[in-house]
Every structure is written in structure tokens, then in C-alpha cells.
Amino acid sequence: MSEAKKSNIPWVEKYRPQSAKDLIGFEKVINKLKQFLDDFFIFQAKYRNLRKEIKTISDPPLLKKKKLQLKSFQLKMQRHKAQILIGPPGVGKTTIVYALANDYNMSVIELNASDVRTEDAIQNKLQETVKSTNLLSFTSKKSKGKIILIDEVDGLHGQSDRGGVKALVNIIAQSKFPLILTCNFRDKKLKSLFDLLGSIDISQASAKDISKVLRKISKYENLDISEDQIHQLAIGSNGDYRSSINDLQALTQSSHSIDEETLKNINIKRDTETEVQLFMNNMFATYRIKDTKKIIDDVLGPGIDFRSIHKWINENLLSYITKRYDLYYAFENLAHSDRILGYVGRTQDYAHLSYYFDILAGVRYAKSDKILPKDKKVRPPRWFRTRAVPDDEVALSLQKLYTLSLNSIMKEIRPNLNLFLKFPIGIKEYLASVLQEDVKKIPKLIAN
Numbered sequence: 001m002s003e004a005k006k007s008n009i010p011w012v013e014k015y016r017p018q019s020a021k022d023l024i025g026f027e028k029v030i031n032k033l034k035q036f037l038d039d040f041f042i043f044q045a046k047y048r049n050l051r052k053e054i055k056t057i058s059d060p061p062l063l064k065k066k067k068l069q070l071k072s073f074q075l076k077m078q079r080h081k082a083q084i085l086i087g088p089p090g091v092g093k094t095t096i097v098y099a100l101a102n103d104y105n106m107s108v109i110e111l112n113a114s115d116v117r118t119e120d121a122i123q124n125k126l127q128e129t130v131k132s133t134n135l136l137s138f139t140s141k142k143s144k145g146k147i148i149l150i151d152e153v154d155g156l157h158g159q160s161d162r163g164g165v166k167a168l169v170n171i172i173a174q175s176k177f178p179l180i181l182t183c184n185f186r187d188k189k190l191k192s193l194f195d196l197l198g199s200i201d202i203s204q205a206s207a208k209d210i211s212k213v214l215r216k217i218s219k220y221e222n223l224d225i226s227e228d229q230i231h232q233l234a235i236g237s238n239g240d241y242r243s244s245i246n247d248l249q250a251l252t253q254s255s256h257s258i259d260e261e262t263l264k265n266i267n268i269k270r271d272t273e274t275e276v277q278l279f280m281n282n283m284f285a286t287y288r289i290k291d292t293k294k295i296i297d298d299v300l301g302p303g304i305d306f307r308s309i310h311k312w313i314n315e316n317l318l319s320y321i322t323k324r325y326d327l328y329y330a331f332e333n334l335a336h337s338d339r340i341l342g343y344v345g346r347t348q349d350y351a352h353l354s355y356y357f358d359i360l361a362g363v364r365y366a367k368s369d370k371i372l373p374k375d376k377k378v379r380p381p382r383w384f385r386t387r388a389v390p391d392d393e394v395a396l397s398l399q400k401l402y403t404l405s406l407n408s409i410m411k412e413i414r415p416n417l418n419l420f421l422k423f424p425i426g427i428k429e430y431l432a433s434v435l436q437e438d439v440k441k442i443p444k445l446i447a448n
Contacts, residue, residue: 010246010249010434011217011221011245011246011248011249012242012245012246015213015216015217015220015245016095016098017095017099018098018099018102019099019102019103020034020096020099020100020103022099023092023095023096023099024209024212024213025205025206025209026092026096026202029085029096029200029202030096030100032083032200033083033085033096033097033100033180033200034100036080036083036178036198037100037104037147037178039080040080040081040178043073043076043077043080044077044176046073047070047073047074047077050066050069050070050073051070053066054066054067054070078172078173078196079196079197079198080198081172081173081175081178081179082172082175082178082179082180082181082197082198083178083179083180083181083197083198083199083200084153084180084181084182084183084193084194084197084198084199084200085097085180085181085182085183085199085200085202086182086183086184086185086186086199086200086201086202087182087184087201087202087203087204088184088185088204088239088240089184089240089242090237090239090240090241090242090243091202091203091204091205091239091240091241092202092205092241092242093151093182093202094110094149094151094182095241096202097147097149097180097182100147101146101147104147106145106146106147107145107146107147108146108147108148108149109146109147109148109149110149110150110151111148111149111150111151112150112151112152145177146177147177147178147179147180148175148177148178148179148180149179149180149181149182150168150179150180150181150182151181151182152182152183152184153168153181153182153183153190153193154183154184154185154187154190165189165190165192165193166192168181168193169192169193169196172196172197181193181197186199203239204238204239204240205239205240205241206239207231207234207235207239208234210233210234210237210239210241210244211230211231211234213241213244213245214230214233214234214244214245214248215230217245217248218230218248221252221256222256223248223252223256223257224256224257225248225252225257225258229258233247233248233251253430276312276316276378277378279295279296279298279312280312280313280316280319280320280378281372282295283295283296283364284320284364284367284372285372286364289358289361289362289365292361292364292365293357293358293361296309296357296360296361297357306341306353306356306357307341308381309360310334310337310338310341310360311381312378312380312381313334313360313363314331314334314381315378315379315380315381316378316379317330317331317334317363319373319378320367320372320373321366321367323368323369325368326366326367326368326369327366328366329366330363330366330367332366333359333360333362333363333366334360334363336359337356337359337360337363340352340353340355340356340359341356344356394435397434397435397436397437398435428442428443
């Protein structure tokens with residue numbers, strides 16, 4: 001590959017580890033996945049031998065006995081056919097799978113479950129894949145078969161996805177190849193999958209490990225970046241390798257150094273979801289209205305103001321309150337607080353904000369139990385989130401470069417492209433080459 005082409009590759013792809021030995025901070029996860037793959041091949045060999053043995057048996061009672069053994073073996077084998085990797089976005093789930101596949105001389109067939117959700121769609125996409133021999137076995141050196149990677153299985157939800165989980169269970173039962181599924185957290189709607197399969201939890205990457213990766217990339221790219229800036233990027237990524245690398249590339253693309261003000265703005269945006277997560281947990285752990293009001297006061301800052309805090313609560317309320325009557329009173333309080341906020345906006349009478357905060361604090365006391373959700377990340381309010389649209393040319397171009405769903409691209413990559421426009425030297429030409437668009441269209445494409 002020419003140097004010009006290499007320079008146009010996103011750094012998350014350019015520096016994606018090609019072997020498990022290149023991964024940083026995943027030793028336990030890698031060992032568990034290696035054990036899974038080794039067990040799969042052992043069970044597969046035993047299964048084939050048993051089938052061959054059955055074909056040679058002519059005695060009816062013995063044949064019946066062996067067929068029962070084969071059926072029992074198939075049930076045992078099902079748990080060894082697939083694993084679920086559980087961890088937050090950007091932590092490295094997909095990268096681990098591809099690195100291990102290279103080490104095992106296998107290819108990867110990838111499907112994003114959030115893009116193909118229904119039972120029919122999953123069957124159509126995977127039915128033949130899990131049964132047929134990999135074409136790459138004949139055309140390349142990857143002769144040990146394939147790993148089927150089903151990404152974002154927690155993207156299966158709602159009425160439109162009915163039958164999706166059931167279809168996955170059936171696909172796993174039929175598969176001749178190992179499957180690895182990924183999801184962001186243990187979702188109740190995937191209970192049947194978790195009951196059937198083994199799972200491996202991947203925690204957020206430490207700032208220390210992310211710093212090692214950023215330091216390595218900085219050295220290869222000859223960046224003029226301080227240890228303190230590397231540390232800030234690592235901390236600000238909240239354990240997300242992908243975000244930290246994207247930030248590093250965006251901030252240094254034209255000058256090979258980092259502008260402190262831009263770095264500060266990125267960290268403010270990233271800190272918001274972490275603050276809200278802590279705020280929601282603390283709010284529902286209080287027992288006095290005075291304490292709840294103080295927690296609401298303390299969370300207000302650059303990323304969260306009084307105009308948006310009730311929207312964060314509304315978006316995540318179902319994670320904290322599950323009882324029907326509790327929800328009724330909680331949403332009633334939210335509705336009253338929204339009316340007061342509307343009045344303040346129309347009249348500019350900010351004295352009424354004290355009533356707004358009083359009623360907002362009452363949301364906590366609609367909850368009658370003390371149970372707090374575990375491993376449940378907060379979701380930004382709907383009006384904060386960006387969704388993919390079919391005619392978004394930039395998002396569609398980026399999807400060809402990244403192994404992500406369109407919605408992930410719109411949320412994690414697309415919004416940050418505006419940062420590139422702040423760097424005047426050659427940036428339009430660079431983006432034009434990456435997105436394969438006319439250089440004159442770049443400002444308008446990114447601004448849309």
C-alpha cells in the first residue's frame with residue numbers, strides 16, 4: 001500500500017492490532033476466548049467422529065443407542081458453539097475477535113444485529129453462512145474456517161425485532177462454525193441467549209492502558225504531544241479506545257500538535273454522560289428531599305443545565321423505576337416540572353425555577369423500592385441523539401471504512417468531523433480523499 005493511501009486510513013483501522021499479542025489490557029479476555037475456540041474444535045472433532053461411527057453400525061439396538069448419544073452430544077455442544085462478549089462501546093470487542101481470528105488462521109464473517117433485526121432478515125443473512133464452507137478456505141491461506149461475529153445483539157428490541165433472539169438461538173444450534181456475539185450490557189430481553197451461552201465481561205479500559213496505545217500511535221505519527229495531553233485524552237475517553245484514537249487523529253491531523261481549547265471542549269462533552277450516570281444513581285439513593293435537591297444543584301454545569309436535566313431523567317427513568325404506579329407519579333412530576341420550565345421560558349421569570357427543582361426532586365420519591373440498576377449506562381435524551389438517514393452521504397462513506405452500524409457512526413464519528421474544519425492546512429483535500437468526494441463539496445457535506 002502506498003504512503004498516500006496509508007495516510008488516508010482512519011487511525012483506528014491503521015493501528016488496529018493484527019494479533020492478540022498486540023492487544024493491551026485484555027489478557028484474561030483473550031485467554032477465555034482462546035479456551036472457547038480450542039474447546040469448539042475439540043467438540044467438533046468428537047462430533048464428526050461420532051457421526052462417522054454411526055454410519056458404520058448395522059446393529060439396530062446399538063445404532064439407536066449411538067443416535068441418542070449423538071443427540072445428547074449436540075445439546076452439550078451448543079453451549080460451546082458461541083460466546084457473548086459484554087462491554088461498553090469502543091472497548092475493543094470487535095478488535096479482539098479479528099486479532100484472534102488472525103492468530104487462528106481464520107476469517108471473520110461479520111453481521112451487525114442492529115442493522116438486521118427481524119427473524120426473517122437474520123435467517124436470510126446467516127442461514128447459509130453457518131452451514132457452508134468458507135470461500136476464503138479455497139482462495140487464501142485462512143484455511144481453518146471462519147468465525148461468525150454478530151455485533152450489537154442488544155440492538156434487537158421493540159416490535160419490529162420480534163423473533164430476532166429466537167432466530168439467533170436457532171442459528172447457533174445449526175452452525176458448523178464458532179460464533180461470537182457482542183453487546184454493551186446484560187439486557188433482560190437477551191435472557192434466553194445468556195442462559196444458553198457462555199459470556200465474557202470486558203470492563204472499560206483503564207486510562208493507563210489507553211495512554212500506552214496513544215503514546216505508541218503518537219510515536220509512529222511523529223506527533224508533538226505532551227504526556228499531560230495524552231493523559232487528558234485517555235481520561236476523557238471514559239475507557240473507550242476508539243474514541244481516544246479518533247480524538248487524537250482529529251486534534252493533530254493538520255499541525256501534528258494539539259490545541260488546548262479544542263481538547264477542553266471534547267472533554268466537557270465526554271464528561272456529561274459520566275456525570276449524569278453518577279447523578280441518577282445518587283439521586284435515587286437519597287432518602288430526604290433536601291439531599292435530592294442538593295444532588296440536582298451539584299450536577300448542573302457546562303454540559304448539563306436546568307433546561308435539559310429533566311430530559312435526562314425522563315429518558316432514563318425506566319431503568320430506575322419499574323412499578324406501574326411509581327412510574328405514573330414519576331412522569332406526573334416530570335410533566336409538572338416541564339410546564340413550569342415552559343412558563344419560565346415564556347416569561348423569563350427565573351424566580352419560578354425553585355418550584356421547578358422542588359417538583360423535579362419529587363420524581364425520586366415516586367420510587368417505592370430501593371433497587372438500583374446494575375451495568376446500565378444512561379442514554380442521552382432523544383433530541384440529543386443523532387440518527388442515520390438513508391441519504392447521508394458522509395455516514396454511508398464512513399460505514400465502508402469502519403466496522404460499525406450507521407447509528408454508531410452518527411453518534412460517535414459524524415459529529416466530530418466538524419473539528420476537522422478548524423484546521424485549514426490541507427484538511428479539505430484529506431477529507432475529500434477519505435470520503436471519495438469532490439473537495440468543493442466537503443464543507444457543505446460535513447455541515448449538513
